């Protein structure tokens with residue numbers, strides 16, 4: 557039998573037992589090793605012995621980005637520095653960077669569950685994996701590579717951008733899988749078409765990280781490249797890096813590695829759990845992370861739990877795609893809008909292309925106006941375009957309950973990116 561990186565739990569009870577043990581370990585470890593955690597736990601009047609059931613997690617204090625800032629450059633450190641074998645930093649542009657420390661066991665754990673991502677995506681040791689994400693201080697490149705090597709497939713560490721080299725490797729090395737942002741995936745797919753290379757490559761799968769991919773975008777990439785399948789991989793530096801889950805080939809949600817962390821979905825205002833299936837903030841608690849453990853860390857990422865088991869039979873629970881970060885929420889005429897909501901409305905509209913931009917301005921009348929600039933499919937005439945525009949306005953009104961202007965533009969006329977595409981332009985004062 558092939559080596560598996562899946563957990564060996566028979567049922568959810570066993571998983572929960574494992575989680576409880578990990579939670580108790582983490583509270584104890586953080587209390588002993590980190591003065592910041594010790595102060596927070598003491599202020600909350602809670603210690604490891606108060607954690608008797610998983611519900612007791614709610615007694616624990618939250619950890620925020622403020623706590624990371626306070627501990628700069630080694631925030632949340634809970635082991636002697638001599639045990640730290642590596643650091644990574646987030647690409648956060650505001651304030652100080654988030655730097656996260658790792659012990660060798662942290663690195664090994666990360667490699668193990670990242671290998672699980674490749675396994676879930678149906679990659680085999682025969683696959684050649686072209687890794688087109690950022691290498692360096694970031695967790696992306698090294699994470700994808702570590703997981704790939706642990707899994708046993710062949711890693712091709714090309715890094716981001718460099719489209720000529722990407723094309724050359726796809727043709728000469730016959731890469732069968734590619735890891736990149738969805739924006740880069742779209743760029744590559746269109747480039748393959750332009751260069752007429754589709755029949756010369758062997759690409760079967762793509763794994764998209766660090767950016768939300770819309771259904772429309774995935775459909776276009778799949779079609780242009782003739783792919784078998786595509787997967788979303790979530791992750792953040794604070795929680796090891798990318799690879800903390802993957803949607804399985806059934807695509808009913810993103811299985812997340814509940815044997816490595818507990819995920820709570822909370823209302824960002826009240827910090828109480830949202831109703832099942834409602835959108836809320838992802839709050840994570842690690843179960844075996846040594847150097848920088850997380851206790852109820854508020855990620856600011858928004859998603860919902862999928863409330864039913866996956867038809868694939870894997871018991872690992874699922875969350876939905878990330879809707880965006882709570883910091884990215886825009887308030888337009890009194891309505892809260894998350895970036896992901898816009899692409900969920902646009903994606904199913906027939907004749908809509910896959911790239912769009914949202915522009916917000918304030919006019920002289922003091923009111924805010926939204927324009928959605930959307931690419932249409934190739935070959936639409938003027939009347940079909942205006943019909944599409946009306947459809948966009950009607951759907952946005954119906955599903956997000958705001959009015960907008962729609963500006964329908966030609967296929968491939970909006971900018972493309974080999975990293976993350978910028979789609980929201982808030983030009984209000």
Ligand code: ZN
Nearest residue numbers: 804806866868
């Ligand atoms: Zn599944």
